[in-house]
Amino acid sequence: MKNIVLYPFWNSKEKKLRAFWITIIAFIVATLLQLPHQFFVSPHIDPIIKSVSSPLWIMLTGMLTVFLSTKYLAKLPIKSLGLNFNLKWFKDFAIGVFLAISFVSLIFYIMYSNNWIEIKGSYLKISIDEYSFSTIIILQVIKNFFVATSEELFYRGFLILVLTKAITDKYFTKNQAVLIVIIISSIAFGYGHAGNPNITTFGIINIALLGAIEGVSYWLTGRLGFAIGFHMFWNIFQENVFGMPNSGIRSKASFLKMESIEEFDFWTGGNFGIEGGILSTLVFLVGILALFLIYKKSAKAN
Numbered sequence: 001m002k003n004i005v006l007y008p009f010w011n012s013k014e015k016k017l018r019a020f021w022i023t024i025i026a027f028i029v030a031t032l033l034q035l036p037h038q039f040f041v042s043p044h045i046d047p048i049i050k051s052v053s054s055p056l057w058i059m060l061t062g063m064l065t066v067f068l069s070t071k072y073l074a075k076l077p078i079k080s081l082g083l084n085f086n087l088k089w090f091k092d093f094a095i096g097v098f099l100a101i102s103f104v105s106l107i108f109y110i111m112y113s114n115n116w117i118e119i120k121g122s123y124l125k126i127s128i129d130e131y132s133f134s135t136i137i138i139l140q141v142i143k144n145f146f147v148a149t150s151e152e153l154f155y156r157g158f159l160i161l162v163l164t165k166a167i168t169d170k171y172f173t174k175n176q177a178v179l180i181v182i183i184i185s186s187i188a189f190g191y192g193h194a195g196n197p198n199i200t201t202f203g204i205i206n207i208a209l210l211g212a213i214e215g216v217s218y219w220l221t222g223r224l225g226f227a228i229g230f231h232m233f234w235n236i237f238q239e240n241v242f243g244m245p246n247s248g249i250r251s252k253a254s255f256l257k258m259e260s261i262e263e264f265d266f267w268t269g270g271n272f273g274i275e276g277g278i279l280s281t282l283v284f285l286v287g288i289l290a291l292f293l294i295y296k297k298s299a300k301a302n
Helices: 002-006 019-044 047-073 087-113 133-167 174-191 201-221 225-241 262-268 278-294 296-301
Strands: 117-125 253-260
Touching: 019 047, 019 133, 047 133, 087 117, 087 201, 087 225, 087 253, 087 262, 087 278, 133 174, 133 201, 133 225, 133 253, 174 201, 201 225, 201 278, 225 253, 253 262, 262 278, 278 296
Parallel strands: none
Antiparallel strands: 117 253
């Protein structure tokens, strides 16, 4: 009777909590660890400093939670999370950066050449006189590194690793398990942005597809280099270079400022930014195919 009661929670064979509960505990702990900064630090610091300190705090507490959960709850090696920094990792990072810049630039070019957007100015910042334009840009780049690292570590490294290990062999082959978990983590990633300003159905779908690109890269390489590089520079070139809303939020400084023309919002994403438009859907699908071509040897091995 005792075994029946514990079965949904405890893996008696491996002597550890089941993967579902490990991920739930990690999520709750990571969320709770954000509260001290949110309630005791954020209200008392400059908004610009807060825009960097909050993501830094989330990244550090998230890393602590994920590392401890991986090692002591999931009983898996921390290096499996994909943060093993070596030449291959940085090569993946560079590929991710290149594709992110290429994709955002391509989308911008298509929108601008078809007169779907207007350029409203250049070298713009939001009424923050005490900080120079260059200072804000540098802080925004640092912020995006923290955001990309924390989100990729949890949604890609941790979720995919822990959940895939739990269902491989027992219910599915390795490839089937990874595919299912990538879909689950990508949907979770999409709905994780459901509270953003100006959110649309396409926005949730496209952010999920963005998560799928990053999940596939982790599957093919076992590293988070591509995912972090792609995620980081996808954000930077949207918000700080072209001045587009990034998931509904505008940056405090950008080299250009783009405004979407309302009648073309289906293509451009409107006030949510390009992640809410059909152009990004098409680009992300191409991106997934590009990953299999770039990492074709890894794809064949898997």
